[in-house]
Structure formats: structure tokens, C-alpha cells
Amino acid sequence: MENQLKPITTEIIQELYSANIRTIMVTGDNALTAISVCRQCKIVDEKKRVYFGDISDDPKQKNRIVWKDFENRNKVLNEDNFEPIGGVAKQQEDNIPEIQEEKKIFEQTQLLEEEEEEDRRLSKLHRKMSSYGRKSNIKMDSIITPANKKSYRERVKTI
Numbered sequence: 001m002e003n004q005l006k007p008i009t010t011e012i013i014q015e016l017y018s019a020n021i022r023t024i025m026v027t028g029d030n031a032l033t034a035i036s037v038c039r040q041c042k043i044v045d046e047k048k049r050v051y052f053g054d055i056s057d058d059p060k061q062k063n064r065i066v067w068k069d070f071e072n073r074n075k076v077l078n079e080d081n082f083e084p085i086g087g088v089a090k091q092q093e094d095n096i097p098e099i100q101e102e103k104k105i106f107e108q109t110q111l112l113e114e115e116e117e118e119d120r121r122l123s124k125l126h127r128k129m130s131s132y133g134r135k136s137n138i139k140m141d142s143i144i145t146p147a148n149k150k151s152y153r154e155r156v157k158t159i
Helices: 009-018 031-040 090-094 097-136 152-158
Strands: 051-055 065-069
Touching (some): 031 051
Antiparallel strands (some): 051 065
């Protein structure tokens, strides 16, 4: 006997997601069945990696929980830091959209931080120059030349 999702289930889950409402599923069913159903109704994206807790098969580690990859049960997480045992190979990272997205976000964050630092430097320089201009009675326009005016070296060459 197999329970099928109602046709409206996925639509309702998407509506909750769009409203930014966290959706969870509580079940007494088998964990693997639950993960499969979560993917069918889009609670969990099909492309997302899912790990589940399972009792170790190793008799030496009796009653110990092992975190296994839903797609490949031979891949397990280190229980101390929840990193994949053996690491993630570079070619595998290239095929995982979440990792690529995180790398892009990290790169964009670095660029924004660099731009903010440059803005702070320029603002500080401008304040110093303004202060200098007031003290010496020099107009700022004479110190800061617009980009369309010739530079000092260009003007010197023409003389």
C-alpha cells in the first residue's frame, strides 16, 4: 500500500514558501520515505544534498549514530565537525549548485567590502582636503580637477 501526495500538496507548500513560512514535516514513517516525500512535495529541493542519522552497521560502534548521504550511503559525515569524511573533491564541488552559489556570494561580499573600504578612504581624503581648503582659502574646484580636464603632465607638455 502506497500513500500518494494529494495533487494540491506541492502547490500549498510552494505558497507557504513564497510567504516565507518555514515548512516542516513530522512523520512516524521511515526516514528515507520521509526524505523522498519531502522532495516530491518540494519541502526539500531535489538538488540539495540530504544527510540522515542512521545506526552504525559496524559492530564495534554499536548504537552509534552515523550521518549518511541520502544519495550515496557510503558517504558519511565526521561526527565532530559534520564535514564529509575524505573531503569533497574539486570536481564534485563544481557540480553542486549550493557550493557554487556560496562561492559567488563570498566573492561578491569581498568585492563589496573592498568598495566600502575605498569609499571610506576617499571620504577621509575629501574631508582632509576640505579642511585644507578652508584653512588656506583655496577653492576645492581648483584642487580637484574633473576627469574631462587635462592632467598636470598633459598641460606641461603643451607649454
